[in-house]
Amino acid sequence: MSTINQSRRRLFSRNKNDAIRLPWVKSSVEFTDLCTRCDKCIEACETQIIIKGDGGFPQIDFSIDECTFCQKCVDVCKEPLFEDLNNVPWQITANIQEKCMAYQGIWCQSCKDACDTSAISFTLSIGKAPLPNIDKDACTGCGACVAPCPSNAILLKNVEA
Ligand code: SF4
Ligand code: SF4
Ligand code: SF4
Structure with a gap:
């Protein structure tokens, strides 16, 4: 399992700084280790700004529209990717x-x-x-x-x- 995670990390680590992931994603986790690419967040986003990025991992595309901070992406995601919703959504x-x-x-x-x-x-x-x-x-x-x-x-x- 750790071998898989290491290779996924190598493949997609450049996204850590380039790609904007979902609001409230913990900075302490490697997004591509935990995201299962289930697409539920993409389907739930009310402004349709979540797209499939490199490797099929979701990322935000602001050329489409804005994030309203509706939290629907957080609500539908089953993985432990998100921090306390009382915190600011992202940096x-x-x-x-x-x-x-x-x-x-x-x-x-x-x-x-x-x-x-x-x-x-x-x-x-x-x-x-x-x-x-x-x-x-x-x-x-x-x-x-x-x-x-x-x-x-x-x-x-x-x-x-
Ligand atoms: S809902 Fe969660 S696990 Fe599914 S693609 Fe979105 S971030 Fe990844
Ligand atoms: S908070 Fe709402 S608008 Fe923002 S990315 Fe998530 S689902 Fe889309
Ligand atoms: S809050 Fe920031 S990102 Fe949103 S419209 Fe204003 S300057 Fe742009």
Whole structure:
């Protein structure tokens, strides 16, 4: 059994930092060791943002929609993958890349309009398009700002990655 787990870990360990797994997944577990790839979370997700990633393991795709933190994925999963639901769901935050239209001098605030927690603000400067700032403490990592961005400039990343 440990041999299987070791080989699964080798195959999929690069996902630990790259792929965003489900909310409330324990950071202390190796996701690919415990997930049975049963797809129940994929079927349960109310915004359909859980997709089959490398090796058939579920991962989040914010280009589809946001996480509403409905907890349906947690409810249907039979494996000991999740921590106390009173804790924050994950340690991921939004990051704006240079291809953001505002950095090209174009007035765009689509991400700000999508953010329910007002984590995105824009700094006015004379003669330039306002530039976005993300308050990492206010960002819940919901991903609602990702899909509306016309230049696909927002990446959700693990804080510790
Ligand atoms: S419900 Fe749990 S075990 Fe099944 S695919 Fe999702 S995370 Fe893996
Ligand atoms: S908490 Fe709800 S919306 Fe978020 S990934 Fe799980 S099922 Fe989908
Ligand atoms: S991920 Fe959610 S909370 Fe964070 S900046 Fe984007 S919309 Fe706001």
